[in-house]
Amino acid sequence: MSTDAGRSLETEGLTKSFGGVRAVDGASVSFHHGKVNALIGPNGSGKTTFFNCVTGMIRPDSGTASYRGRDITRKPPHWIARAGIGRSFQLCRIFPRMTVLENMLVSVRPRTLLARIVSARQRADMERARELLTRVGIDHLENTEARDLSYGQQKLLELAGVLMAGPETIMLDEPAGGVNPALIERIGSLVRSLNAEGKTFLIVEHNMDMVMSLSDHVVVFDRGRPIAEGTPDEVRADPRVLEAYLGI
Amino acid sequence: MRSDSELVTGHGPRGGRTAVRAARLVGLLALIALVIAFPSMAPDSFILSVGVVIMSYAVLATSWNFVGGFTGYVSLGHASYSGLGGYATALLILRADVNPWVAMILAGLIVAAIAVPVGIASLRVRGASFVIVSIALVLILLLVFQSWGTFTGGSNGLRIPRPFSDDVLRPEQHERFFYLHAALLAVALLCWWAINRSRFGIGLKAIREDEDKAQSLGVPTFAYKLVVFVISAFFTALAGGLYALWFGFLDPIFQFSILVGAYMVLMSLLGGIRSLFGPLLGAVIVGYAMEFFKAQYGDTQAHLIAMGALLGVVVLFMPDGIIPALTNLVNRLRPQAASIRELSAAELAEQRREAEAADDTKEEVHR
Numbered sequence: 001m002s003t004d005a006g007r008s009l010e011t012e013g014l015t016k017s018f019g020g021v022r023a024v025d026g027a028s029v030s031f032h033h034g035k036v037n038a039l040i041g042p043n044g045s046g047k048t049t050f051f052n053c054v055t056g057m058i059r060p061d062s063g064t065a066s067y068r069g070r071d072i073t074r075k076p077p078h079w080i081a082r083a084g085i086g087r088s089f090q091l092c093r094i095f096p097r098m099t100v101l102e103n104m105l106v107s108v109r110p111r112t113l114l115a116r117i118v119s120a121r122q123r124a125d126m127e128r129a130r131e132l133l134t135r136v137g138i139d140h141l142e143n144t145e146a147r148d149l150s151y152g153q154q155k156l157l158e159l160a161g162v163l164m165a166g167p168e169t170i171m172l173d174e175p176a177g178g179v180n181p182a183l184i185e186r187i188g189s190l191v192r193s194l195n196a197e198g199k200t201f202l203i204v205e206h207n208m209d210m211v212m213s214l215s216d217h218v219v220v221f222d223r224g225r226p227i228a229e230g231t232p233d234e235v236r237a238d239p240r241v242l243e244a245y246l247g248i
Numbered sequence: 249m250r251s252d253s254e255l256v257t258g259h260g261p262r263g264g265r266t267a268v269r270a271a272r273l274v275g276l277l278a279l280i281a282l283v284i285a286f287p288s289m290a291p292d293s294f295i296l297s298v299g300v301v302i303m304s305y306a307v308l309a310t311s312w313n314f315v316g317g318f319t320g321y322v323s324l325g326h327a328s329y330s331g332l333g334g335y336a337t338a339l340l341i342l343r344a345d346v347n348p349w350v351a352m353i354l355a356g357l358i359v360a361a362i363a364v365p366v367g368i369a370s371l372r373v374r375g376a377s378f379v380i381v382s383i384a385l386v387l388i389l390l391l392v393f394q395s396w397g398t399f400t401g402g403s404n405g406l407r408i409p410r411p412f413s414d415d416v417l418r419p420e421q422h423e424r425f426f427y428l429h430a431a432l433l434a435v436a437l438l439c440w441w442a443i444n445r446s447r448f449g450i451g452l453k454a455i456r457e458d459e460d461k462a463q464s465l466g467v468p469t470f471a472y473k474l475v476v477f478v479i480s481a482f483f484t485a486l487a488g489g490l491y492a493l494w495f496g497f498l499d500p501i502f503q504f505s506i507l508v509g510a511y512m513v514l515m516s517l518l519g520g521i522r523s524l525f526g527p528l529l530g531a532v533i534v535g536y537a538m539e540f541f542k543a544q545y546g547d548t549q550a551h552l553i554a555m556g557a558l559l560g561v562v563v564l565f566m567p568d569g570i571i572p573a574l575t576n577l578v579n580r581l582r583p584q585a586a587s588i589r590e591l592s593a594a595e596l597a598e599q600r601r602e603a604e605a606a607d608d609t610k611e612e613v614h615r
Binding site: 055057076077078081082086087089093094095096097098102105106107108109110115116117118119120121161162165 | 442443445446447448449450451453454457458460461462463464465466467468469470522
């Protein structure tokens with residue numbers, strides 16, 4: 001992946017401290033364009049903080065992040081979203097007192113003043129929203145307020161909302177957290193089919209079955225920096241990984 | 249096209265929606281008729297002046313609701329903008345000899361311009377911090393307008409000449425200003441309605457629900473908040489200017505009062521900040537109650553105690569306001585309204601079907 005076209009998200013010496021704790025400690029990582037990348041590591045190893053630094057939700061203390069060769073360090077979150085990176089949140093965040101369809105329409109990006117003041121319910125947008133809702137399997141709930149959905153349905157809505165924004169790279173923070181096995185299966189197959197259509201994935205996950213079966217490239221974090229990377233099999237056999245996870 | 253049978257029976261979700269739409273139209277027309285008829289129904293000039301006060305509150309609350317209702321940022325300091333609107337109108341007339349109506353519009357624009365830096369500074373903080381910051385400006389303006397007596401009239405107040413000629417008598421004045429306030433209210437409501445249905449409005453509501461999440465989906469949250477904040481300040485200033493022209497006298501202690509801002513918040517919360525007519529309904533109830541208490545108990549603080557009690561009741565029993573509470577009640581009574589339970593039953597069945605289908609394909613894969 002040395003050509004520019006293959007470059008995806010890359011960081012160089014990214015650091016973020018909270019008080020005396022270095023949550024992300026000089027992390028230099030690169031992810032692969034067009035692949036399913038996974039970021040794993042024990043609890044508190046800085047995965048989510050790394051995620052938040054890269055997507056602009058928190059400002060890193062030092063270091064740089066770039067996406068497809070473009071600098072995205074310290075850019076505001078909406079700017080990074082427009083550069084083509086969509087993300088979900090740990091524990092799932094949706095707009096509770098808006099309907100499922102309205103949740104989807106938030107992701108529409110009007111470019112001109114006129115496009116902002118027209119009705120939000122444009123036919124083309126609604127059709128695309130319904131297509132995506134059908135794809136994740138909650139199209140029959142479009143007029144339900146999002147807070148009335150089950151947790152699993154909210155996770156699917158969040159994913160559909162991220163897709164609605166049309167990102168080429170999708171970062172998922174614990175997509176399998178707190179959902180039943182059938183839904184994990186559904187989310188996994190969605191990731192697979194979206195990747196086949198060319199979407200790049202970057203997944204933070206604790207569910208090893210899901211990570212190992214889905215990913216092409218795995219990066220292992222410990223104490224705020226990568227300690228190993230490679231294919232799932234390589235990573236699984238790496239003694240440093242075993243040590244970090246199991247303390248042996 | 250909707251079929252007539254649907255319209256008649258009102259069955260099914262689409263038929264239900266048509267019925268709701270028809271009911272809304274009837275309600276709207278009734279409201280307009282009521283507003284137009286009010287001055288001729290008012291038994292005396294005092295009641296008519298109460299009507300003007302309530303209308304003024306309605307415009308203020310509706311203007312406040314551009315920020316409060318869409319973004320969820322509770323500003324307790326909107327008296328800054330109504331006060332500045334009033335004073336700017338008065339000073340333009342007195343010191344620059346501008347036509348009163350032009351002065352009012354100019355005042356709105358000036359206040360909108362002032363709201364830009366204020367918004368940039370204050371919209372950086374959220375929640376309780378924003379509430380505190382919003383109050384600061386009112387207190388600063390109160391001191392400035394009290395102390396700078398040579399320009400603003402100071403604590404002695406400022407008298408504003410009436411915009412209509414002297415042969416227009418008092419009741420006639422009240423009637424004209426009642427309709428002017430109603431017209432301003434209509435414009436503000438129309439603007440709120442247009443934003444509510446727009447893409448801009450969807451982005452604003454997303455900010456209210458979860459600002460970080462909205463930003464991660466590409467909504468330029470800060471710019472959106474700032475624009476709607478300036479629109480809110482503009483309408484609030486127009487309301488302040490119109491009130492000044494009607495009342496004819498400004499005193500800093502009443503113009504730049506935390507209480508005025510608190511009334512806007514209370515009225516909007518009472519009626520429902522997510523509803524177009526919520527602030528209007530709240531203004532009618534609170535405005536009427538306030539005048540009633542003042543008439544009954546004179547210059548005591550009884551009306552303030554009553555307001556406090558009312559706010560308590562709202563927060564405890566109708567946290568979303570009267571209009572959403574009533575809508576929920578009506579929806580519960582309508583048999584054709586789709587309940588959540590109905591949906592989730594259908595959806596459970598579908599999930600089961602899908603799960604079975606998924607199991608089948610998995611088995612095939614394993615074979």
